[in-house]
Amino acid sequence: MFEIVLEDDGIVAVEGRLDAAQAVKAQTFLDQVEGQCVLDLGKLEYVSSAGLGVLLKTHKRLMGAGSGIKLINVSKHIHDIFRYSGFDKLFDIVPAGN
Amino acid sequence: MQQKFKRNFNELKNIVTMTESVFRELGLQPELRNVVDLATEELFVNMVTYNTETKEDILIEMLPHALGLEVRLTDYDVERFDPTNVGTVNIDAPLDERTPGGLGLYLVIKMVDSIHYEYRSRQSKISFIVDRK
Numbered sequence: 001m002f003e004i005v006l007e008d009d010g011i012v013a014v015e016g017r018l019d020a021a022q023a024v025k026a027q028t029f030l031d032q033v034e035g036q037c038v039l040d041l042g043k044l045e046y047v048s049s050a051g052l053g054v055l056l057k058t059h060k061r062l063m064g065a066g067s068g069i070k071l072i073n074v075s076k077h078i079h080d081i082f083r084y085s086g087f088d089k090l091f092d093i094v095p096a097g098n
Numbered sequence: 099m100q101q102k103f104k105r106n107f108n109e110l111k112n113i114v115t116m117t118e119s120v121f122r123e124l125g126l127q128p129e130l131r132n133v134v135d136l137a138t139e140e141l142f143v144n145m146v147t148y149n150t151e152t153k154e155d156i157l158i159e160m161l162p163h164a165l166g167l168e169v170r171l172t173d174y175d176v177e178r179f180d181p182t183n184v185g186t187v188n189i190d191a192p193l194d195e196r197t198p199g200g201l202g203l204y205l206v207i208k209m210v211d212s213i214h215y216e217y218r219s220r221q222s223k224i225s226f227i228v229d230r231k
Contacts, residue, residue: 017114019139020107020110020143021107021108021110046132046135048136048139048140048143049205050143050202052198053198053199056196056197056198059193063193077129077132081132081136081205084189084205084209085187085189086187086189086190090193
């Protein structure tokens, strides 16, 4: 199961498993986003390199336009993946519980 | 437990179901799931994406191991490709030098406790072990 939706407060909520089978769905959604993008990953259970690729591509596009992606509510095991891939140096990340 | 899967990303949900079942049967720590899921997906996706010369299903075996869990993926009637021998990724590169590809196998090598590749009779078998810690 994977869902990505724009909440009333302008935050994009991501839920479930962002794997290679769901990457196109995520990319299609994020390609529509303009300006600063806040992604709430509080309900994201799993992300693979396909999902990381979606985040990276979108972040680069938005950074090129002077904004970018901020990741909030990031759980420990998702943060571990970001750390192993060096994404903790590329993204503004707010861990869960902060 | 072993199961064959079609060469389609939509099989990932069925692989997850298999992994859930194995973890339940073996009483493995849930903390190991993330690494097992990620390594299995990355290796499966790599086979589906690059071993396009075959239409054979991919065999996945999950076996109890003294240290934790051993996972084997076997691809049939394919050319040799050793995923343990891929180049490294510069994770310290600035954003404008980073590209979406190439991270998957790098993450597998970094996250599993051991990994082994063998190629025989046009069968490509990759196995990895995730330690109980």
